[in-house]
Amino acid sequence: MLNLQSPTSDRWFAQVDAGLDEVLVDHAHCEKKAASVAMNLLFSYVDHVALARAMTEIVVEELEHFRLVLDLLERRGIPFRKLRPSSYGQRLHERIRRDEPGKAIDRLLVAGLIEARSCERFALLADHVSDPELRDFYRGLFESEARHHATYVRLACECADDDSVRERLLWLAAEEAAIIAEGDPFPRMHS
């Protein structure tokens, strides 16, 4: 359903155990970034009304997630701060084609794959962490990120014939699996 080609490795769980606070701060940045990705798509393709409506909904939801993570950080006394991001998003964006309609398709599919990986990791964190508040928190986010993934893939399929979009999704998902397997040496939501 999520179109991911690899499961998260044990290496990441070790990073989470060593730096959960940093993962939480990074999570807030990821929600903010997710809102900005949807906003940028809205601005780029504003005459595609179905896309514009879907992006509007996602922007609102991601900003609400951002607020929820900020609230969680505050309750825990963890200061929100600037953080060096993982290389994951940047490396995926380098795979996006330059010319339309490939560019639109890739932007939507990359956004969809990032949602899928976030969704997978929220589900894993909900089982992995022992804190009941955090477990509920991650469980509460899982469903909307799965829905965002499906929305992005559906919109990409509207930009070209289904088979070519599916083929591109398989290729990008393989790239995503390779990028996340390499990861980063510091704890992040997508390290």
Ligand SMILES: [Fe+2]
């Ligand atoms: Fe979100």
Ligand SMILES: [Fe+2]
């Ligand atoms: Fe999302």
